[in-house]
């Protein structure tokens with residue numbers, strides 16, 4: 563079986579297994595996956611299952627683990643497809659199998675990751691960069707791999723019905739803003755620099771909401787950002803609200819969007835700092851100019867004296 567069978571990001575992987583056809587929500591597909599198929603759980607090994615922040619949140623809650631322990635036990639750091647953005651994927655066992663698979667199937671099925679729900683229907687967005695004001699064309703495609711016998715099953719449904727059955731719409735809604743950040747980075751390419759510090763921040767915020775919450779409430783974060791009390795009370799208690807807030811923070815800090823407001827005094831202090839830098843540069847330039855002028859005057863005076 564090829565690697566990277568399940569993906570969050572469209573056509574990048576195994577294009578030869580992607581049927582050359584665009585599907586809409588009303589297109590019909592013939593597919594069914596159930597414990598009776600001969601290939602049952604064949605797709606749960608030798609794969610990269612990238613976890614979105616929403617996947618991590620729902621999985622660690624299901625397993626009743628703090629984020630740090632979940633990350634340590636079940637994930638491996640990696641770079642998200644074709645970007646320099648760090649993230650995590652499920653750490654496979656020594657046989658290359660997902661740690662959550664048994665002969666009976668997926669032990670975390672109700673909370674399984676987005677990539678496992680999407681398979682074998684992918685979603686593509688053109689204008690993937692999620693640029694503001696640019697409409698994106700969205701369509702679906704079908705991945706048909708030789709080992710997957712679900713396509714031979716006698717069950718026909720529309721993509722809309724299939725997605726509802728898999729609970730994909732909620733994943734889409736909760737992943738959308740984060741995926742847009744990754745896509746935006748992807749469309750900028752490596753030539754656009756992102757500091758190591760920014761990458762570390764992206765990793766921390768995307769994988770460990772416990773740490774992000776600590777960062778908000780115990781660092782100088784609230785001296786910098788103007789966050790109203792109601793939002794603060796909500797994100798302190800509600801992890802989904804915290805997750806949504808984390809996307810806004812990342813968009814604002816990595817791409818300079820206006821999702822979060824920086825405090826007036828911070829903006830003024832920054833402006834003063836820049837002014838300070840500018841005036842010291844100006845002073846330096848004036849000093850250099852005066853030194854040159856004095857040197858030229860001295861040379862002229864010498865010339866005059868020799869006449």
Ligand code: SF4
Pocket residue numbers: 605606607611660661662663664667668669670671674675678
């Ligand atoms: S999380 Fe579940 S569905 Fe996904 S690969 Fe693992 S066992 Fe299979």
Ligand code: SF4
Pocket residue numbers: 594595596599601602603604605606681709710711712713
């Ligand atoms: S039918 Fe396809 S999706 Fe279902 S277990 Fe088999 S390989 Fe996996």
